[in-house]
Amino acid sequence: MSDSPVQTSATVLTVRGVQDYHAMTLVAPAVAERFRPGQFVALAVGGDHSSRLIRRCFGVYEVKPDYGGTVEVVFADSEPGTAWLAGRRSRDKLDVLGPLGRPFRLPRDPVTCLLVGGGPGGAALFALADTLRRRGCKVHFVLGGATGRHVFGSRMAQRIGDSATVTTEDGSTGERGTVREILPRVVAETGADVVYACGPTPLLRAVTRVAAEFGLPSQVxxxxxLGRTGACGIGACMTCVLPVQGEDGVTRMVRACADGPVLRGDRVRWGDLGTIPFDALGAPRAAALPDGGAR
Structure with a gap:
């Protein structure tokens, strides 16, 4: 069985509402059998007669290779493309490309793992949790959001995790506060050896900072x-680049889809996101003027 992605016609099994999000289950056995936690799928949107050329990319919540080969994704109805997906019904067909991207690196030996998530992106933690538990690892969750409706998977985390801490900014579910505020305490209480994170960029930045304070490796x-309004998913459109420092100390602009989406948290230059740092490999240089100035 090849690890290369496939493009296939998948059948929609169900689309259901989960708090403020939608969970879509697709029958796609060729994708399910190749999937590794941390990878994603890219769905074509709009149907055959649409101007929406760019796919929508989603992390995978759950895969069941033994039950017809199903793949489940979670997303917010936030723009016309995802609204179209939310309107699909059972037995509809979708063009699916996947699994794509680099997966999470898994520990060789049983260790204590802390999984931190926020919003629908946190759904990708649950496939990881299943794999870690089968390897004998302890799994602890921290899930956060603005309100309880923005926290995905809290009940599942409580059911499968060795512990699950939920925090909301308005205090409507779990503890009042942010993930950044409670994370140091949870790291200390669980004795975590490694931290994994999925979710919004501010959350990933905070997780990386806390992990570094405790001397822990982090994977984010x-x-x-990959874009709220679409990306190619295969590294061609170059809309998902961000600065990452390599093992050699050189900063390169990498593609989240092809070189990620899983990266070492301490390698991402969080303060330079949205820019091309002047010291990045291949960065534009100011042109010198004849009088010694620069333009």
Whole structure:
């Protein structure tokens, strides 16, 4: 069985509402059998007669290779493309490309893992949790959001995790506060050896900072860079680039889809997102003027 992605016609099994999000289950056995936690799928949107050329990319919540080969994704209805997906019904067909991207690196030995998520992006943690538990790892969750409706998977986390801490900014579910505020306490209480994170960029930045304070490795999924309104998913459109420092100390502009979405948190230059740092490999240089100035 090849690890290369496939393009296939998938059948919609169900589309259901989960709090403020939609969960879509697709029958796509060729994708399910190749999937590894952290990878994503790219769905074509708009049908055969649409001007929406760019796919929508989503992390995978759950895969069941033994039950017809299903793949489940979670997304917010936030723009016309995702609204179209939310309107699909059972037995509709979707063009699916996947699994794509680099997966999470898994520990060789059983260790204590802390999984941190926010919003629909946090759904990708649950396939990871299943794999970690089968390897004998302890799995602890921290899930956060602005309100309880923005926290995905809290009940599932409580059911499968060794512990699950939920925090909301308005205090409507779990503890009042932000993930950044409670994370140091949870790291200390759980004795975590490694931290994994999926969710909005501010959350990933905070997780990386806290992990570094405790001397822990962190792996973050930068799915948000795949675009709320679409991306190609294969590294061609160059809309998902971000600066990452390599093992050699050189900063390169990498593609979240092809070089990620899973990256080492301490390698991402969080303060330079949205820019091309002057010291990045291949960065534009100011042209010198004849009088010694620059333009």
């Amino acid at each position: 999924s930068v799915q948000e860079f």
